[in-house]
Amino acid sequence: xxxxxxxxxxEQVLALAPDDASRKAGSKLGTPGPWSGTGWGGQxxxxxxxxxxxxxxxxxxxxxxxxxxxxxxxxxxxxxxxxFPCKHVLGLLLLWAGDAHEDGDGTAARVTRAxxxxxxxxxxxxxxxxxxxxxxxxxxxxxxxxxxxxxxxARITAGAQELERRLADLLRGGLAAAEQTGYGLWxxxxxxxxxxxxxxxxxxxxxxxxxxxxxxxxxxxxxxxxALTHLLDQAWLAGDRLSAPLAATVRIRVxxxxxxxxxxxxxxxxxxxxxxxxxxxxxxxxxxxxxxxxGHTALLLSYGAAGRAPQRALPVGTxxxxxxxxxxxxxxxxxxxxxxxxxSPTAGPPRGGPVGAALDAYGRALTDDPWLDAWPVxxxxxxxxxxxxxWQLADAGTGRSGTSATxxxxxGNTDTRxxxxxxxATREAIPLTRAAQExxxxxxxxxxxxxxxxxxxxxxxxxxxxPLAAWSPAAxxxxxxxx
Numbered sequence: 001x002x003x004x005x006x007x008x009x010x011e012q013v014l015a016l017a018p019d020d021a022s023r024k025a026g027s028k029l030g031t032p033g034p035w036s037g038t039g040w041g042g043q044x045x046x047x048x049x050x051x052x053x054x055x056x057x058x059x060x061x062x063x064x065x066x067x068x069x070x071x072x073x074x075x076x077x078x079x080x081x082x083x084f085p086c087k088h089v090l091g092l093l094l095l096w097a098g099d100a101h102e103d104g105d106g107t108a109a110r111v112t113r114a115x116x117x118x119x120x121x122x123x124x125x126x127x128x129x130x131x132x133x134x135x136x137x138x139x140x141x142x143x144x145x146x147x148x149x150x151x152x153x154a155r156i157t158a159g160a161q162e163l164e165r166r167l168a169d170l171l172r173g174g175l176a177a178a179e180q181t182g183y184g185l186w187x188x189x190x191x192x193x194x195x196x197x198x199x200x201x202x203x204x205x206x207x208x209x210x211x212x213x214x215x216x217x218x219x220x221x222x223x224x225x226x227a228l229t230h231l232l233d234q235a236w237l238a239g240d241r242l243s244a245p246l247a248a249t250v251r252i253r254v255x256x257x258x259x260x261x262x263x264x265x266x267x268x269x270x271x272x273x274x275x276x277x278x279x280x281x282x283x284x285x286x287x288x289x290x291x292x293x294x295g296h297t298a299l300l301l302s303y304g305a306a307g308r309a310p311q312r313a314l315p316v317g318t319x320x321x322x323x324x325x326x327x328x329x330x331x332x333x334x335x336x337x338x339x340x341x342x343x344s345p346t347a348g349p350p351r352g353g354p355v356g357a358a359l360d361a362y363g364r365a366l367t368d369d370p371w372l373d374a375w376p377v378x379x380x381x382x383x384x385x386x387x388x389x390x391w392q393l394a395d396a397g398t399g400r401s402g403t404s405a406t407x408x409x410x411x412g413n414t415d416t417r418x419x420x421x422x423x424x425a426t427r428e429a430i431p432l433t434r435a436a437q438e439x440x441x442x443x444x445x446x447x448x449x450x451x452x453x454x455x456x457x458x459x460x461x462x463x464x465x466x467p468l469a470a471w472s473p474a475a476x477x478x479x480x481x482x483x
Contacts, residue, residue: 008315008343013093015274015316015481016073018083018309022090029056029091030098032110036063039114040096050342052096052111053121056088066092067121069128070342073313076124084304084311152197156254159196160233163189163205167230175219179212200255204229228371248329249369260325260335267291269298269320270346272457273468275483276309285310288376288457288468289320289334290350297350297376298324298334316469317479318343331369332376346479349455349471352378354395355428362460374459374466381453384446385429390437393465394429396453433464441467441482448472448480458482 010030017023029035038054050070055063058079066077066088075085085093096111117125166189170178186209193202208229211222235242235250242250252258269289276285287300302310314320321341324334352358358377365375382393436442436458448454448470455476458467470480 008093008097008318010094010097011481012315012317013090013097016085016093016313017090018085018276018313022083022085022087025087026085026090026094029087030094031091032095035092035095035110037118038092038095038111039117040111041114041116051117051121051125052092053117054092054095054111056091064088065120067117067124068093069125071339073315073343074128074311075313082308084309085313152256155196156198156201156236156256159193159198159201160236160254162192162196163201164230164233167226167233170226175222178222179218183209185209198254200253201229201232202255204232232371245329245368249331249371252327252329252331253369253371258327258329258333260337261328262326264323264325264337265291265294265296265334266321266323266340267293267296269322269324270350271314271316271318271320271343272297272350272479273481273483274314274316275468278306281306283307283309285312287312287314289324290378290457292319292347292350295351297332298326299332299376300336301333315343316481317346319346329369331372346477348476349380349479350378350457352380352455352457355379355382355393355430356395358460358465359428359430372461374461376457377460377465378455378457379430379465380455382456383451383453384442384449387429387431389431390434391442392429392431393456393467395427397427430460431464433461433466436464436466439483444480445470445482 014023014027017026034057036055036057038052040052041050051068052070053065053067055065057063064077064079066075066079066086068075068085068089075089077086077088079086079088081087092111098110116122186205190202190205190209193199193205204225208222208225211218211225214221232250232253235246236254239247239250248258269291272288272290274285274287276283278284283304283306285302285304287302289298289300290296291298300312300314302312304310320339320343322339323337325337327333327335358379361377362372362375365372379393381396383396385392385394432442445454445456445467449472453473455471456467457469458465460466467482469482471478472480
């Protein structure tokens, strides 16, 4: 135990790794051999939050200097890696995490406490403290911003009209012809949407282009996605007749930048899951949080250039005393306004409910956002089961009390109907997505269950359920990442 709280576990450290290669390389550096000048203490960007530092021997003469501000956490390293955190930072954190066990055995810690950080680490920490205390920048010229918004809206309108003509041509020629035309026409259309400053429409067009010939039933999937794209086009073109919440959702879906709005919510936010998705242009990191006091689920998004992991990373299974502000549009996305202390250990899984309640929550969310791909839910007392079409999560039928899935931060929905107490209630199951069934996390989930009930957090959508984290009754305080 440190003055900043319990040390992280090795699993929580490895969950910060941007990819498997970094995870393996960092594990090799989590031993005392390559390290010198290690220490912890000092003052991070937040009051009461400490820092770690050390030098790691590299392949050349000069050792790499790595430091971690536990308040963020945030990292720095003198190595040339473009990954955040790099293998040296992961190795330093693993070395520090291992001291929790060494100290318990009476063995000397490998990352010892120090009165102050070395000059190179203190300089970086001081810069972070200065930025944290800096006043916010002055607002931009509102009139200039209004003119830029109007010009962009006109370009998006022209792009939406062009996309409508493209969809009409596709349906007029028949869906079967889409497989013959190839991907080039779709990519050309996507490029036109980029020119129209509608990246959301461009992304949907690329998804349409990937469907022809993608397997049995592709014409049905293509027709479904064409219908949703057409609905989005028409919603943008009729934006002045939409309700304010729906209009905000449409703006976000076509690719306009959303802004945080509404009251700041301070809570004990549990880090449920963290994972990256990437395309040729961007790496997106999704971090799911659950507020233990308010019962809301929130999503933090951060971005990195293609091939580079985003800098923000939070240890899965810890709790943040922090304030969030929801984004416009009513979805779960939020902005981290302020973090008041370093991450601390979690007390247990979030509240959840049976499969039926999760599906109800997803259905209600679709009424506000018809283009929603996934919705955060927590399933309680479910077991992995093999079905004819693949793996699914089924209600265990234990008769325990349960509530419906937790509400997203921006919805205001706090429905907690007690469903699990009714012994006559229908026990349901939900299939796992194809991608989830191909990940190693599925076997981790099955092994954790051992045939018994679990609590599982994940994303539910029209393709099924994607599990992201799980908790067993035997160790409810231990979050098991599944990504």
